[in-house]
Amino acid sequence: MGRSLDDVIASLPHEQQLQIDARYQELKQEVEGLRELRQIAGKAQADVATALKIKQPSVSKIEKQTDMYLSTLRSYVEAVGGELELTVKLPKRPVMRIHHLGDVAPAAPTKAPARRKSDAPSSRRRHG
Structure with missing residues (x-):
């Protein structure tokens, strides 16, 4: 019969057990x-x-x-x-x-960009 993970960890040197436990605690704080x-x-x-x-x-x-x-x-x-x-x-x-x-506060409404003359709607055009 195989050994459990707890048995394997228990057989390791104390320093290594502490490292494993520290990493376990780190991973426990992470979520997918x-x-x-x-x-x-x-x-x-x-x-x-x-x-x-x-x-x-x-x-x-x-x-x-x-x-x-x-x-x-x-x-x-x-x-x-x-x-x-x-x-x-x-x-x-x-x-x-x-x-x-x-x-952090909601952004103020921005002004619409000014129209260039070429973008302005043409009013009455004089034909010469």
């Missing part, structure tokens, strides 16, 4: 995707949909996306009861946290 995050938070798609003021199929669509706006991700994370933090890891530098990405 938004669906798993929602499940860990104990929320149903309907709960998230209500919080986001969207329909349940839209939550499913968000969970399957591979690319999205940070604002969408932030709203989703907040809907499951979390807070989004954005960190940057550069070589030979400590981890940096970005607190504000662009404007």
Whole structure:
């Protein structure tokens, strides 16, 4: 009969057991995707949909996306009861946290670009 994983780890030197446990704790803090995050938070798609003021199929669509706006991700994370933090890891530098990405407040409406003379509608043209 084979040995269990626990038996194998128990037979390793104490230092190695500590390394394995540390890595296990790291991995336990990672999630595969938004669906798993929602499940860990104990929320149903309907709960998230209500919080986001969207329909349940839209939550499913968000969970399957591979690319999205940070604002969408932030709203989703907040809907499951979390807070989004954005960190940057550069070589030979400590981890940096970005607190504000662009404007936090809604953007002010932009003015329409001024029309060039050639774009202006032609009024009465004089024919010579």
